[in-house]
Structure formats: C-alpha cells, structure tokens
Amino acid sequence: MNGTTAALYTFFVETLPYITILVFLVGMFLRVTRWSSAPKDHQNPKMDLVDSIKYVILDVMLFRKTFRRDKLTWLLVFAFHGSIGGILFGHMRGFHLWSASIFDPFGHWMTEFMIHTLPIYVGYTLIITTFLLLVRRFRLEDKQLSSLSNDYIALILLLIAAIVGQGMRLFPPESVPTEIYNVVFIPRLIVLHLEVVPSYHWFHWHVLMTQLFVMYTPFSKYIHILTGVITPAIYGSRRKELGI
Amino acid sequence: MASNIQEKAKKALGEFTKRQLMELDTCSHCALCTDMCPAYNESKNVLHAPGVRTSKLVKLYDKKHGFWTKLFGEKEITEKEIEELAESTYHCSLCGRCMESCPFGFQTHELWIKAREIVDSLEASPENVIRLAGLMDENMNPYGLEPDTRLDWSFFTDLDDAPELDEAEIAYFVGCTTAYKGANHDVAFAICSLLENQGENWTLLGEDEWCCGAPSVMSGKTEEAKKYAEHNVELFESKKIKRVITGCAGCYRMLKFEYPVMLGRKPNFEVMHAVQYLHEQLTTGRLEVEQGKEKIIYHDPCELGRLGGIIKEPREVLAKITSELIEFDEHGVDSKCCGGGGLLQSVNNDMRLNIVKEKLDEAVEKGAEMLVSACPACKLAFVDGVREFKHDIEIYDIHELIAKRLGVSD
Numbered sequence: 228m229n230g231t232t233a234a235l236y237t238f239f240v241e242t243l244p245y246i247t248i249l250v251f252l253v254g255m256f257l258r259v260t261r262w263s264s265a266p267k268d269h270q271n272p273k274m275d276l277v278d279s280i281k282y283v284i285l286d287v288m289l290f291r292k293t294f295r296r297d298k299l300t301w302l303l304v305f306a307f308h309g310s311i312g313g314i315l316f317g318h319m320r321g322f323h324l325w326s327a328s329i330f331d332p333f334g335h336w337m338t339e340f341m342i343h344t345l346p347i348y349v350g351y352t353l354i355i356t357t358f359l360l361l362v363r364r365f366r367l368e369d370k371q372l373s374s375l376s377n378d379y380i381a382l383i384l385l386l387i388a389a390i391v392g393q394g395m396r397l398f399p400p401e402s403v404p405t406e407i408y409n410v411v412f413i414p415r416l417i418v419l420h421l422e423v424v425p426s427y428h429w430f431h432w433h434v435l436m437t438q439l440f441v442m443y444t445p446f447s448k449y450i451h452i453l454t455g456v457i458t459p460a461i462y463g464s465r466r467k468e469l470g471i
Numbered sequence: 472m473a474s475n476i477q478e479k480a481k482k483a484l485g486e487f488t489k490r491q492l493m494e495l496d497t498c499s500h501c502a503l504c505t506d507m508c509p510a511y512n513e514s515k516n517v518l519h520a521p522g523v524r525t526s527k528l529v530k531l532y533d534k535k536h537g538f539w540t541k542l543f544g545e546k547e548i549t550e551k552e553i554e555e556l557a558e559s560t561y562h563c564s565l566c567g568r569c570m571e572s573c574p575f576g577f578q579t580h581e582l583w584i585k586a587r588e589i590v591d592s593l594e595a596s597p598e599n600v601i602r603l604a605g606l607m608d609e610n611m612n613p614y615g616l617e618p619d620t621r622l623d624w625s626f627f628t629d630l631d632d633a634p635e636l637d638e639a640e641i642a643y644f645v646g647c648t649t650a651y652k653g654a655n656h657d658v659a660f661a662i663c664s665l666l667e668n669q670g671e672n673w674t675l676l677g678e679d680e681w682c683c684g685a686p687s688v689m690s691g692k693t694e695e696a697k698k699y700a701e702h703n704v705e706l707f708e709s710k711k712i713k714r715v716i717t718g719c720a721g722c723y724r725m726l727k728f729e730y731p732v733m734l735g736r737k738p739n740f741e742v743m744h745a746v747q748y749l750h751e752q753l754t755t756g757r758l759e760v761e762q763g764k765e766k767i768i769y770h771d772p773c774e775l776g777r778l779g780g781i782i783k784e785p786r787e788v789l790a791k792i793t794s795e796l797i798e799f800d801e802h803g804v805d806s807k808c809c810g811g812g813g814l815l816q817s818v819n820n821d822m823r824l825n826i827v828k829e830k831l832d833e834a835v836e837k838g839a840e841m842l843v844s845a846c847p848a849c850k851l852a853f854v855d856g857v858r859e860f861k862h863d864i865e866i867y868d869i870h871e872l873i874a875k876r877l878g879v880s881d
C-alpha cells in the first residue's frame with residue numbers, strides 16, 4: 228500500500244464509517260420526528276402478527292401481486308430485490324454472522340458454489356436489473372410515473388456500488404491471497420473478514436458508495452427498506468379484520 | 472398566489488396522519504399500481520396514475536413541511552401544482568384497486584380522501600363537486616331534491632304502507648341513490664318487501680333520513696360529514712334500533728366503518744348490508760328460493776367487497792337462485808370498478824361510462840344474461856352503460872332478483 232492508498236484507506240475505512248453512522252442516525256431521527264409529529268391515525272386495525280407476517284412475505288418479499296399480473300415485471304423486480312438480499316446475506320459472512328460451514332452437509336462442491344460461484348452471478352443480476360429498472364423508470368417517466376430526483380439518485384448510487392463491488396470480484400487483488408484479511412471499520416464492532424486482500428481501487432469506491440447508500444437511506448426512497456414491512460403488515464391486519 | 476391559500480395548504484398538508492405520511496415516504500413511484508387503475512387505463516393521462524398522485528402529494532408536503540424548510544424556509548405551491556392535484560385527485564373512483572396492486576398495501580382509499588381534503592382547502596375542487604356540497608347543505612342529499620320527497624319512491628312501487636315507526640328492531644336505511652334515482656326504486660321496494668315477507672319488526676326513517684355523508688367525505692369535507700353521522704345515529708338510537716340494514720355499498724361502509732371513527736364511539740346498533748341479511752335468512756332456512764338456470768354474472772361493488780369485506784355472501788346467495796353463476800376474470804378483492812364511485816360521474820361522466828363499458832363488454836362476452844350487483848351506484852352505472860352502448864344484458868340488483876324470485880315484487 229503506497230502513501231496515497233494508505234491515506235485513502237484510512238479515510239474510507241477508519242474515518243468515514245463514523246460519519247456514515249452519524250448521518251444515518253441523524254437522518255433517521257429527522258425521519259422519525261417527521262412521522263411522529265404528524266397527527267394520530269383515526270383508524271388502525273388491530274395488529275394480527277400471523278397475517279402481518281404473511282402479507283410481508285407474500286407481497287413485499289415475493290411480489291405476489293405483481294406476479295399475478297405481469298410476469299416479466301415481476302421477474303425484474305424480484306430478481307433485483309432478490310439479488311440485493313443475496314448480496315447482503317453474502318456480506319454477512321464477511322462480518323462473521325454466518326460461516327461457509329453451513330453448506331458442508333451438502334458437500335464441498337456446494338460450499339464452493341455458494342460462496343465463490345453464485346455471488347458472481349448474483350452480482351451480475353443486480354447490475355443488470357438495476358440498469359433495467361433505470362431504463363424502465365426513464366421510459367415510463369411522464370407516462371405512468373412521475374419520479375422525484377431521489378428515485379434516480381438512489382438507483383444510480385446502487386448501480387455504481389454494484390459495479391464496483393463486482394469489479395472487486397473480477398479483477399485480481401493486488402496482493403497474494405492470505406488466510407484472512409481484516410478490515411476494521413469500527414474496532415470490535417464492525418470488522419470485515421476477507422479471504423483475499425482486495426484491489427484497493429475497487430475497494431475504496433465500493434466502500435465509499437456503500438456508505439453513501441447508508442447515509443442516503445433516511446433521506447431517500449431507500450427508506451422503504453425499513454418501512455416496507457410496516458405498511459403491508461397494517462394491510463394484512465386490515466384484511467384479516469375485514470375477513471378477506 | 473394569495474398567502475392565505477399557502478397557509479391553508481400548509482395546514483391541510485400537515486394533517487396527513489402518521490401512517491399516511493409513512494405511506495407517502497415509502498412509495499417508490501414504481502408504477503406497479505398503474506395498470507390496475509381504471510381511471511388511468513381509461514385516460515392514459517399521467518396525472519391520473521395513483522403513483523403520480525403520491526409523488527405530487529409528497530412534493531407539496533415537502534414544500535411546506537420538508538426537512539429543508541426548517542433551514543431554508545417554505546416554498547410556494549404554484550397554481551399549476553394545485554390544478555394538477557385537483558385533476559389527479561378527482562379522476563379517481565376511490566375504488567381502492569391500487570391498494571391491491573401496491574406491494575406495500577397502502578390504504579389508498581384514505582390517502583385519496585385526504586388528498587381531496589387538501590384540494591378542498593386549496594379551493595380547487597371541480598365546479599360540480601362544489602355545487603354538490605351546496606346541495607348537500609340545503610337538502611341533506613346530493614341530488615338537490617327536497618327532503619320531504621325522500622319517500623316518493625314508494626308511490627312508484629306497490630308498497631302500500633311504508634312504515635315509519637317510533638321504535639323498531641330493524642331500520643332500513645334507504646340511502647339517497649336508492650331513494651332519489653328512478654332506476655333504483657325497485658331496489659328499495661324489494662328490500663322492504665323482503666323485510667315484510669320475513670315478518671320483521673322494521674321501519675323506514677322517511678324524510679328524517681339524511682344522506683349517510685359519503686358525498687361530503689368524497690368532496691374532501693370530512694368534517695361536514697360528521698353532522699350526517701350524528702343526525703342518523705341519534706335517529707337510530709332514539710328509535711331503539713338494534714339492526715340497521717342498507718342496500719347501498721357506500722352507505723354500508725359509512726355506517727359501519729366511518730361513523731364510529733367520526734363519532735369516536737361505537738353506535739348502539741349493528742350495521743348490516745341487506746345482502747348479509749339475505750344470506751342469513753337463506754342459510755338459516757328462514758327463506759327458501761327455487762334455483763333457476765339463468766347465466767348470472769356478479770359484480771363486486773368496491774365499497775362492499777374490497778373495502779367492506781363482503782365477498783362470499785352475495786355469491787352464496789346467488790348460488791341459491793341459479794346454477795349458472797359466472798365470474799368476471801377479476802373478481803372479489805381484485806374486482807374492476809364499474810366507474811360509479813368517487814363522484815366520477817360529476818367530474819367526468821365520459822370516463823365513468825367508458826369504465827363501465829369494459830365491464831359490460833366482458834359480461835356480454837362471457838355470455839351472461841344478467842349482470843347483478845349489490846349497490847345502487849353500480850346499478851345506475853350499468854343501466855347508464857347499457858343505455859349508452861346498447862349492450863344486450865339485463866341489469867339487476869341482487870335484492871330485486873331475490874324478491875322477484877320469491878314473488879314478493881314484480
């Protein structure tokens with residue numbers, strides 16, 4: 228690591244995460260204040276846990292309503308969200324939330340496939356579907372939808388983060404593989420354990436984009452990642468109350 | 472633009488509830504709901520798409536209450552924005568179909584009513600909607616007819632003696648569209664005849680019956696609707712009514728779901744749609760009908776099915792009178808609107824008729840001899856559609872059909 232790379236590494240990996248967390252928390256505080264200062268709802272169904280979970284799974288995770296009407300759009304949105312889910316899950320291994328050994332019962336081949344081969348395809352899927360969603364948005368603009376600027380910014384940010392993330396996988400690392408390489412974002416709290424030393428060009432961009440994504444969440448449409456489970460839960464409970 | 476309008480807009484926008492604001496913030500402007508919207512599909516006007524309405528609303532909200540207004544001040548809402556919001560908000564039949572296609576399941580019906588409240592506070596409601604509000608004020612009904620003519624429908628039917636009792640077990644709440652629209656007089660007569668046939672202790676409210684208040688809610692005057700709720704509930708309770716029965720899907724929703732919210736308490740009576748009553752009578756063996764073979768197609772009124780939860784009862788009732796009950800491709804919670812709701816008729820009747828045409832086309836294509844619904848507004852839309860487009864199909868309300876089959880009405 229030369230001097231510039233080391234300085235960038237220090238900034239992106241050791242300084243920026245604190246700023247990211249701060250911006251995220253302030254943003255969430257503002258967002259929650261915005262909602263909580265609004266008048267109370269007059270009519271809210273009695274929450275029914277089973278039905279709420281059922282509709283979150285069916286409607287948000289599986290996009291059942293879209294599936295029933297338009298299979299092609301369903302494939303696009305499902306593949307997009309599915310690939311994000313897959314990538315997030317994959318990253319959790321780096322943060323030691325699970326280990327590759329969970330695939331051991333299915334054999335060595337399966338473990339190899341799940342942790343080395345599949346993620347590459349999932350990465351491509353995310354890039355392609357994000358791009359297609361951008362094209363779709365652009366094509367439907369002023370015909371079926373009217374985007375806010377953050378609808379585009381959010382997709383573009385995600386697309387860049389996905390491309391540079393994929394770049395890290397595809398381009399050979401600068402150093403020889405090591406047993407384990409630790410990226411300490413926040414000591415003892417957020418530590419990423421990598422199997423190879425990454426290419427710093429891609430890595431810095433990826434880390435920057437990802438953190439921008441986190442910072443942008445409370446201020447943008449990304450907020451639906453968090454609220455998207457609340458509204459269908461209310462919808463599910465309401466259906467239950469109506470008996471349908 | 473006048474600063475008092477800006478102030479009014481700020482106040483009205485600030486009345487989005489916590490859930491509604493969360494829904495507006497959650498909307499991804501993905502247009503997954505657009506295909507399902509009957510109004511958009513009819514006009515292809517981007518302003519009529521539900522997801523566009525949410526973008527417009529959130530933009531306006533942010534101009535007055537957004538994060539940055541605290542730092543940089545509020546922004547002015549322009550004439551154009553107000554016009555677009557009014558155009559968008561009133562080109563909607565309030566059918567709630569967008570809720571059924573939105574992955575997040577937003578309670579769009581309530582959201583669009585709130586949007587109409589905002590349009591009202593901006594003094595931008597369409598002319599006919601403003602006129603309707605005036606008629607409501609004067610006559611307690613949206614048709615501008617004298618309250619003392621509310622029972623006139625009974626003169627046109629064979630109802631000899633319309634009961635108006637001081638106390639009764641059951642009250643039949645006729646509703647304005649049934650009482651004042653000729654096409655629905657037989658519906659009122661059929662329901663009265665059924666109650667009579669079943670030996671119920673029942674009453675009408677006569678000229679004391681006021682509109683349920685739904686037109687006020689739909690014109691963004693929810694506060695004013697409260698006076699209708701208070702009057703009607705007081706009337707029912709003074710007559711010691713135990714069960715209120717109505718044949719109108721819109722009245723049913725108001726009485727059952729909106730009144731308790733408006734009044735902040737549960738009234739002392741049960742609310743039933745007449746089709747539930749029929750269902751109860753038929754399934755408990757207190758009423759029997761002969762099954763025929765007519766090819767009948769059932770249309771779910773939006774306020775009864777998707778928004779009211781009554782989906783299986785009308786089907787079970789119809790299955791008793793025909794062995795040939797057929798369905799629209801999209802039915803139940805997915806049912807396509809007939810265009811008869813949301814005051815669409817007074818804002819854009821051509822759009823309403825073109826929406827109803829689609830339903831009629833499908834019914835005829837499927838070979839239905841009769842199209843049956845359970846709401847006077849739907850019946851009216853279908854009758855107008857058949858008259859306009861000359862479809863060869865009979866239009867009935869479910870209560871009329873049953874009464875006819877029983878021989879208690881013509």
Ligand code: SF4
Pocket residue numbers: 507508509510511519520521562563564565566567568569570579580583808
């Ligand atoms: S309620 Fe019905 S008409 Fe109105 S926006 Fe939703 S789908 Fe369209």
Ligand code: SF4
Pocket residue numbers: 497498499500501502503504505521522523525569572573574575577
């Ligand atoms: S489907 Fe839901 S999230 Fe998408 S535009 Fe419509 S209302 Fe918004």
